[in-house]
Amino acid sequence: MNNKIKKNIKLFFLFLILLLSYFYIKNHLDEFKKILDLNFYQFIILSSLTFIGFLLNGYIFNTLLELFNVNLKIKEWFSLSILNNYSNYFLTKGGQVLRSIYLKKKHQFPYKNYILIFIFNNLLIIFSISLVVIFTSFFKFLHQLNFNFNLIIFFTLLSIITIIPFFLSKRILKFFSPKFKHWAETITRWIIIRHNKKIAIKIIFLTTLLIFWGSFRIFLIYKMLFTPILFSSALIIVSISLLSPFISITPAALGIREFVMSYAAKLAGEDFAIATAVATTDRVVSMIWVFILGSIISVCFYKKNSLE
Numbered sequence: 001m002n003n004k005i006k007k008n009i010k011l012f013f014l015f016l017i018l019l020l021s022y023f024y025i026k027n028h029l030d031e032f033k034k035i036l037d038l039n040f041y042q043f044i045i046l047s048s049l050t051f052i053g054f055l056l057n058g059y060i061f062n063t064l065l066e067l068f069n070v071n072l073k074i075k076e077w078f079s080l081s082i083l084n085n086y087s088n089y090f091l092t093k094g095g096q097v098l099r100s101i102y103l104k105k106k107h108q109f110p111y112k113n114y115i116l117i118f119i120f121n122n123l124l125i126i127f128s129i130s131l132v133v134i135f136t137s138f139f140k141f142l143h144q145l146n147f148n149f150n151l152i153i154f155f156t157l158l159s160i161i162t163i164i165p166f167f168l169s170k171r172i173l174k175f176f177s178p179k180f181k182h183w184a185e186t187i188t189r190w191i192i193i194r195h196n197k198k199i200a201i202k203i204i205f206l207t208t209l210l211i212f213w214g215s216f217r218i219f220l221i222y223k224m225l226f227t228p229i230l231f232s233s234a235l236i237i238v239s240i241s242l243l244s245p246f247i248s249i250t251p252a253a254l255g256i257r258e259f260v261m262s263y264a265a266k267l268a269g270e271d272f273a274i275a276t277a278v279a280t281t282d283r284v285v286s287m288i289w290v291f292i293l294g295s296i297i298s299v300c301f302y303k304k305n306s307l308e
Contacts, residue, residue, distance in 0.1 A: 020255075034225045035281050042224050046285045049217040054289075056210045057081045061099070063202055064117040067193045070107055079297045085286075086294025088252040116189055122246075123162045124200060128207035129239045130159035136235045148267050151236070166194045214238040221278045233268040237275065240264035258283065 038046075058081030062072050072080070080102065084095030091097070096118065103109035133155045137148065194200075212235070219234040241261040244253045258279040265275030 032277050032280065035277060035284070037225055038281065043285065046217060046220065046282075047289060049213065049220070050286050050289055053210065053213055053217070054078065054081050054085070054293075056206065056213060057084070060121070060203060060206045060210070063199060063206065064121050065103075065109075066199055067117060067120065067196055068109070068113055070103070070109060072107075079301070082290065082293045082297055083301075085252070085290045086298070089254075089287075089290070090251060092248060092251055094251075113189070116193060119165075119190075120193060120200075121203065123165060124203045125207050125242065126162045126246075127159050128204050128211065129242055130155040130162070131204075132208060132211050132239045133236055134159070136232050136239070140232055148269075151267060165190075166200070211235065211239055211242065214242075218278060218282060221281050222274075225281065226274050226278065229270055233265070233270055236268040237261055237264045237270070240267070241279070 055078060058077040058079075061080060061084075062077040065072060080099050083098055087094035087098045100109075100111055100114040103114060104111060134152055137152050137155075141149075215231065215234040215238040218238055219229065219231050222229045222234070238261075241257055241264055244257040244260040247260075248256050250256055258276055261279040262272045262275040265278075266272045
């Protein structure tokens with residue numbers, strides 16, 4: 001399948017999602033009208049929480065680069081965090097492409113190493129998500145709250161699958177090296193970096209912190225505009241929604257993230273339509289700052305490169 005066909009398929013799905021979203025919002029107008037009730041002070045509070053989320057994402061990325069002894073300046077990893085989100089709105093996975101090119105140009109960071117930290121990070125993200133969902137579900141069960149046993153089964157299996165690559169023996173990994181000659185060097189480097197427990201634990205901690213921070217933001221949106229929910233429900237909603245980039249077929253997971261978040265809310269015992277309105281509110285606040293900061297940083301990068 002060539003790039004043109006892939007692009008047309010993605011545009012088709014984006015158009016389809018936007019069309020379905022239009023009719024969905026039209027049929028649940030009462031819930032979505034409440035978004036307009038967001039006042040200036042509430043917007044500032046949510047913006048501040050979103051901004052800290054950008055900082056956390058940037059710091060996680062900088063921590064990953066420590067695997068290869070690369071340390072970015074604060075302005076670098078924060079700018080890349082913003083540009084990652086900004087670029088995703090123009091091209092699916094555009095943020096990953098931009099960061100890899102930047103690291104290659106500015107820090108002579110090989111693309112194969114970028115693929116390694118990408119895999120390392122995503123495995124630990126899924127593992128962290130799984131842990132949060134499992135423990136939150138058990139908490140709900142112990143306190144006789146709305147409980148979904150299927151979530152525990154699914155995320156227990158998912159956590160096992162994602163942690164396996166960190167414990168595969170050298171013999172097994174080296175067995176695959178000759179069969180995938182282009183990846184032999186990458187597999188060898190994986191054998192080395194997977195044993196960096198300090199960074200792995202740090203990534204799990206920071207990702208869990210990011211989940212709790214995002215959950216607090218969603219919890220506040222419910223409290224500000226809709227019926228308040230339990231924080232444990234917010235944790236499940238946000239945790240599962242973080243899986244949306246892995247199944248994204250639209251720029252910045254537009255529509256996909258909102259659907260996943262709403263479905264997660266349903267699994268947590270919350271209303272689907274209200275969750276969609278909450279997810280939309282969160283998206284709007286985030287988009288405003290992503291486009292403002294993304295545009296400013298893009299201009300700064302362009303001017304700097306022009307002078308060089």
